[in-house]
Amino acid sequence: MLGNARPDAPAATTASHPGTTRASRRRDATRSEILDAAWDIVRADGLAALTLRDVARRVGMRAPSLYSYFPSKNAIYDAMFAQGSREFVAFYEQVPLTDDALTDLRVGMHAFVRFATEDTARYHLLFQRTLPGFEPSPESFAASVQGLDLLRRRLTAHGYDDTVVDLLTALGTGLADQQISNDPGGDRWIRLIDDAMTMFHNHVSG
Template identity: 40%
Template structure:
C-alpha cells in the first residue's frame, strides 16, 4: 500500500513540475513575442513534447492563460503582502502596497499585461481564478476603511469611489509605463518614477482638513 501511495505521489509531483515548466515557457514566450504570441504548439516545442500531450495539462489555450492569470495574481499578492507586513494599517499599507504592485508590474510586463489589459480576444479568467482578485480588492477596501476610521483620511475614503480611484491611479501608472517605455526599470521609467507623486495626489484628495499624509514618502 505504501508503495502505491509513493507512486501516486511521484506522478503528482511530475505533473506539478510539468505544469510549472509549461507556465515558465509560456511566460518566456509572452516576454519575447507579446501576449498574443503565445501558442500551445510553441509551449509544447519548448518542453520537448508533442502538442497533444500538452492538452493533458491544459485543456485549451484559454486554460493556459487562466493558469498564467492565477500565477500573476499569486505573485502580486506575495509582493504586496511582503511590502505591507510591517506597516501600520491604513495609509502606510495602502502606499506601500501600491508601490510594490507597480514595481512588480514593471518588472513582470508579460503577466502584468494579462492582469491589467485585455490582450487576448475572448479570454476572461475563470470565476475560481478571479476570486483572488476580489480578495485583493477586499483587502484594499479594508485598509481604506481603517484609514478613514482612524482619521488618516476623510470618511469619503471608505467609499466605492475611493476604491475605484485607487485602482485607476495604480493601473494608470502601470499602463503608461508598459505602453510607452517597456523595458525601463521601475526607478528610471518616465512614468513609474512618478509613482509617489501620483499617490500623493490620491491621498491629498481624501486628506482630512488640516491633516497631513500619515505615511509621508521619502
Template identity: 50%
Template sequence: MLKKPAEDWRAARRESARASVLTAAWGLVREEGLAALSLRELARRAGITTPTVYAYFESKNAILDAMFAQAAQAFVDLKHSLPVTDDPRHDLLADAQAFVTFCVTDVPRYQLLFQHSVPGFTPSAESYELAVGALETTRELLARNGVHDPRHLDIWTAVTVGLVGQQVSNDPGGDRWIGLVEDVTRMFLAQYAHGDTT
C-alpha cells in the same frame, strides 16, 4: 485511505510537467508577448509534443488561466509582504510603489492581470478570486487612510493602473511615470482622505 506510492509518483510527475509547461509559457510571453502564445511553440519550448500539452491543460485558455492564477498569487504575496507601520500614508505610498514596480518589471504579467489583452480569455472564478483578495487588501489600506467610498477605490485603481499603462506604453525601461507615484498618492489623499481612519 492512503495513496499508493505509484499514485503519488504519477501525481507528482503530472504537477512537475504542468509546472514545466507554465514555465515555458511565461518564457514565451516575456520574450514575444501574450499574443505569441501558441500551443505548438509552447510544446517545442517545453520539449514535448503539442498533443501532450493537452494531457496537462485542456486548452490554451486553461494555460492562460493557470498563468493568471500564478500572477494573481504573486501579487497577493507581494502585498502581504509589505510591512505595516503606524503611518498609513507611508504604507499606501509603499503599496503603490510596489504595485507599479510589480507591473512594469513584467509587462505580460501586468497585461494578463490588469488588461483584457487576450481576446476570448476570462479567468476562472477560482483564479479571479485571488485577484479579488488583492483588491480587498487595497480597500483595507485605503480605509486606514480615511478613504471609505467604493468609488474612491475605483479612482485609486484607475489612477495607479493608468500610471503603469503610461509608463509601459510611453517610457518602457524609464521612470517618467514611476516618478509620479508619490505626487499622485499625495493628491489622492488630499482629495479623498476625509473619513475616519482605522
C-alpha cells in the same frame, strides 16, 4: 458494524498509493514546466504570440500530448492568471504598513508599479483585457479578488471609505500603463507617484 470485522482483515487506510503520489508529483512538475515555457514565450513575444505548438516544442513533447495537461490555449492563460495573481498577493502582503496613511499610499503605489513594470506580460494578463475571448475561471479569478480585498483592508485601516478603491486602482494602472508604454526602463511616471498619492489623499480626506 465494527464488531463483525474479521480480526485478521487489513486495516482501512486513507493514505495515497505511493505510485499515485509519484504520478501526481510528475504531473504537477510537468504542468509547472509547461507554464514556465508559456511565460518565457509571452515575455519575449507578447501574450498573443502564445501557441500550443511552441509551448510543446519548448518542453519536448508533441502538441497533442499537451492537451492532457491543458485542453486549450485559454486553459494555459487561466493557469498563468491564477499563478500571477497568487504572486501579486504574496508580493503585496510583504509591503510594510505604518501609522501614516499618506506614507502607506506612496509605498503601496510604488510597490504596485514596481510589480507591474518588472514583468509587463504578467501585468497585461492580470490588469488589462488584452486577450480577446479570454476570461479567467472563477477559481483563478478568486486569487485576483484576494489582492483587491487586501487593498481594501489596508485602506479601511486608515479610515478611507471603501468607495475610493476604484479611483486608487485607476491611478495605479494609469501610472503603470504610462510608464510601460512611454518610458520602459525609465522612471518618468514613477517619479509622479508621490505627487499623485498626495493629491489622492487630499481629495479623499477633504
